[in-house]
Amino acid sequence: MMNGLQLQNEELRAQEEEMRSQNEELLLKQQEIISINARIERYIQILTALTKSRSLRKGELKNAIIEICKTTSKAMSVERVSLWEYDRKRNSIVCQNQFVAAKDSNSSGIELKEEDFAPYFEAINTEEIIIADNTFEHKATACFSNGYLEENNIKSMLDSPYFVNGNLVGVICCEAVNEYKVWTGEDIVFLKSVADLISLCYETGERKKAEDRIRIKKEEMMSMNDALLQSQAEIQKANESLEKKVDERTKTLELQNSQLQEYTYVNSHLLRGPLCRILGIIYLLENNLIADANIDFLQHLKESASELDDMVKK
Secondary structure (H helix, E strand, O other), rough: HHHHHHHHHHHHHHHHHHHHHHHHHHHHHHHHHHHHHHHEEEEHHHHHHHHHHHHHHHOHHHHHHHHHHHHHHHHHOOOEEEEEEEEOOOOEEEEEEEEOOOEEEEEEEEEEEOOOOOOHHHHOOOOOOEEEEOOOOOOHHHHHHHHHHHHHHHEEEEEEEEEEEOOOEEEEEEEEEEOOOOHHHHHHHHHHHHHHHHHHHHHHHHHHHHHHHHHHHHHHHHHHHHHOOOOOOOHHHHHHHHHHHHHHHHHHHHHHHHHHHHHHHHHHHHHHHHHHHHHHHHHHHHHHHOOOOHHHHHHHHHHHHHHHHHHOOO
């Protein structure tokens, strides 16, 4: 009887121990869920703040990139965050901005060539996020071991590609130094969301450039229209001046024509009348057989009158 009770008591104790263990596991999971939710909530707040950034909304790419790198570094508690632009023609990536938390500094210009880091570029071309808890062992980042990783003591990397109009443009890279970092699901989702914001910033910048080009063209067209209106006004003024000159010239010609008509009248009636009478008298004198002594005189008079008559006719 005692042995049966002892067995039951031991079974109860075992069950209680198991329940206690399960409760502890549930409590740990509950705490983990609370911690995950807190990180997610924090990441959401940071992303919301970024979307309201003036640089991001205005498409001011340089300032937006600096702000994104610094904010991401603080949010993910990593020492270095950099943004790289992919140049397919040169088969390289060029650093647009690198933020270093310890120095609170930003720099740019570093270029990494595909021929030197082929495994990393192969990973980029898959357009998938690179999750390297240990940079020296991950197949995509181990190629940086001799030099870049050792010089900067980079232990872990998390790189996410970003796209513009569906095309791969570059990557945003988070680097943990001194200590290895196990990237969580929340970290990965957050960085992907940041990459989407970068894409949005690029597209906003391109749209702003297009709007600026349209505005400049519009201003040029308005300027051309103003110049055209001014030219039109000048032409109208010139036409009015020309019409005035034509009118004045017409009046001058009419006056000259009137004067010519008067001259013609004078020539026809006032001048040639007496001349014709002189010629008539000469004709009568010739037919009346004047003295021989006056014939030469009469001949000279006739020639002079005829010459004068010819000149008047001309």
